[in-house]
Structure formats: C-alpha cells, structure tokens
Amino acid sequence: MTSTTPSKLEKILAAGHLAVTSECGPPRNGRGDVVEKKGELLRGFVDAINVTDNQTAVVRQCSLASCIRLKLMGLEPVLQMVTRDRNRIAIQSDLLGAASFGIHNVLCLTGDHQRFGDHPNSVNVFDMDSTRLIQTVKTMRDDGKLLSGHPMEEGRPQMFIGAAENPFADPFEVRVLRLAKKVAAGAQFIQTQCIYNMEKFKLWMKMVRDEGLHEQVAILAGLTPMKNVGMARYMKNRVPGIDVPDPIVKRLAGVPKENQAEEGIRICLEQIEELRGEEGIRGFHIMAIEWEEKVPEIVKRAGLYPRPAADEPGGLPGGTTGS
Numbered sequence: 454m455t456s457t458t459p460s461k462l463e464k465i466l467a468a469g470h471l472a473v474t475s476e477c478g479p480p481r482n483g484r485g486d487v488v489e490k491k492g493e494l495l496r497g498f499v500d501a502i503n504v505t506d507n508q509t510a511v512v513r514q515c516s517l518a519s520c521i522r523l524k525l526m527g528l529e530p531v532l533q534m535v536t537r538d539r540n541r542i543a544i545q546s547d548l549l550g551a552a553s554f555g556i557h558n559v560l561c562l563t564g565d566h567q568r569f570g571d572h573p574n575s576v577n578v579f580d581m582d583s584t585r586l587i588q589t590v591k592t593m594r595d596d597g598k599l600l601s602g603h604p605m606e607e608g609r610p611q612m613f614i615g616a617a618e619n620p621f622a623d624p625f626e627v628r629v630l631r632l633a634k635k636v637a638a639g640a641q642f643i644q645t646q647c648i649y650n651m652e653k654f655k656l657w658m659k660m661v662r663d664e665g666l667h668e669q670v671a672i673l674a675g676l677t678p679m680k681n682v683g684m685a686r687y688m689k690n691r692v693p694g695i696d697v698p699d700p701i702v703k704r705l706a707g708v709p710k711e712n713q714a715e716e717g718i719r720i721c722l723e724q725i726e727e728l729r730g731e732e733g734i735r736g737f738h739i740m741a742i743e744w745e746e747k748v749p750e751i752v753k754r755a756g757l758y759p760r761p762a763a764d765e766p767g768g769l770p771g772g773t774t775g776s
Contacts, residue, residue, distance in 0.1 A: 510570025535564025667733030
C-alpha cells in the first residue's frame with residue numbers, strides 16, 4: 454500500500470503499522486469544550502479520531518464543525534458523513550468545506566433510519582447510499598470534478614476514503630459482496646461493527662481473504678469494551694446488527710458489579726491479542742462509547758503504545774506491508 458493523500462492514518466497503514474483509531478461523539482448541545490476534552494483524552498494514543506454524524510439519528514453537534522475543532526487542536530480527525538440527512542449538493546459542499554480546513558479522512562455511511570432517533574417524523578433524504586458517496590468522494594479527489602461535471606482546477610478534496618461494514622448482519626452470505634462493492638467504488642479502509650462473536654468474525658475474514666479483498670483494503674477491527682453486564686444485555690437484545698454471544702454475558706454476570714468494567718476491558722484486550730494475528734487485520738477501531746477515558750489504558754495494555762510516527766518504517770506480522 455502506498456500513500457496517496459496527506460492523511461496521517463493512510464501513512465501509518467502504508468508504512469505497515471497496525472493502526473489505532475477511536476471515536477468522539479459530539480454533545481447534544483453547542484458546547485465546544487466537550488469535543489476538546491475528548492480529543493485531549495485521545496491525543497497521542499490513537500492515529501485518528503472519528504467524529505460521529507448524528508449517530509442513531511439523534512441530533513448532535515455536527516461532525517464537520519467538531520472535526521474542524523480537532524484539526525485546529527493538531528489532531529487527526531475522520532469526518533463521518535451519513536447520506537440520510539443530505540442531498541448531493543449538501544454532501545459535496547460539506548466535503549469542500551472539510552477540504553478547506555485540511556481534513557483528509559472521511560468515513561462514508563448511509564446512516565440509521567430516522568425512525569430510530571429523536572425526530573422519527575422527520576423527512577429523510579437518502580439521495581445516495583454509502584457506496585455512491587464513496588464514488589462521489591473518489592470522483593472529486595481523483596478526477597477533480599463535481600457530480601455535475603463542474604471541474605475543480607485546484608482545491609480538490611484530498612481524502613483517504615473509508616467505509617463501515619457489519620460482518621454480523623443478515624443475510625450473512627452477502628456481507629462480503631457488500632464489502633467488495635465498496636472496495637470497487639473506492640474505499641481504502643474499512644472499520645467494522647463492534648466484534649463480540651469472534652468465531653463468526655473469523656469466518657467473515659476467511660471469506661474476505663478468499664476474495665482477495667484483504668489485499669485491496671485496510672480492515673480495522675471494531676471493538677467496544679463493555680462497562681457492565683447491563684450494557685452487554687442491552688446490546689445483545691436491543692441493538693440491531695450486533696452479535697453478543699451468551700458466554701460474554703455470562704462472564705460479565707459472573708463477577709461482582711464493581712469489577713465488571715475491568716472484566717469488560719479484559720475481554721477487549723483478549724480480542725485485540727487474538728485478532729492482531731489474523732491475516733488481513735490492519736488495525737483496531739476502539740469505540741469506547743462515552744468512555745473515552747479508557748482508550749489510553751486499553752491501547753497501553755494492548756502493547757499498541759507508543760504510537761509510531763507517520764513516516765516511521767514498520768511491518769505487519771509475517772513481514773507484509775498490507776495492501
């Protein structure tokens with residue numbers, strides 16, 4: 454893999470390092486210090502910070518403004534963009550705005566349906582899906598054109614293009630096909646849904662390797678540490694697309710309440726150790742939901758700290774340098 458943009462995240466992956474990313478959820482108000490505090494917690498421990506875009510269709514501070522705030526702090530943001538709320542005019546406008554502030558990473562998402570959020574009667578847009586959004590970013594970057602055909606002689610977005618994939622959603626047999634379409638559209642890195650069913654995830658990875666996709670895109674394994682057994686049960690029973698096996702729920706239930714958070718972190722660390730040897734895994738996306746203060750501890754205990762410099766040579770297990 455060779456670096457094609459100024460993205461620090463892309464350079465880390467191109468050098469053959471295991472990348473580490475995390476998330477910053479903006480607040481449901483206009484306070485700027487919330488994003489700043491979360492950014493400071495993650496500084497130096499991750500290579501890039503995703504800023505979620507009205508996740509679960511709940512109104513929050515916009516991803517673009519929060520990414521700009523992180524950028525001005527000297528951090529590396531990943532602009533999450535969902536197509537639920539914007540037509541192609543607004544999407545391209547926001548991408549140009551991000552480019553004007555030197556934001557070089559984008560994660561292309563369709564977004565949760567508005568019926569799951571706090572404005573269920575709002576009108577959705579879905580002018581395009583996530584795959585078409587990937588194609589749009591690639592066209593603006595590589596061809597220097599808007600979808601209208603208008604040329605950009607300068608100031609085109611220099612974006613490292615990412616997408617999400619859920620190995621656990623039904624029907625399982627089409628998950629790799631969906632990934633292949635996103636890669637063909639121009640996705641350069643993938644962040645997966647949070648992983649708890651390791652057996653199923655490894656089966657998905659085998660299918661990915663069978664298609665040679667692990668050589669075409671950098672896959673970051675998504676991990677969410679459990680705070681307690683209540684969180685495990687909620688995610689198992691109430692969150693679509695997340696597969697939490699019974700043994701994990703039983704394991705958390707089997708320790709005293711005051712020790713469950715530590716047990717959740719141990720499970721996360723065990724997953725990192727198991728997955729770092731899985732062929733095709735190029736890094737980890739740690740989604741500590743409203744628990745960002747634990748990310749530095751997880752990164753340290755997993756042996757992923759200190760983070761390498763973007764220009765520091767590296768190599769993945771087996772001597773490969775990835776895609």
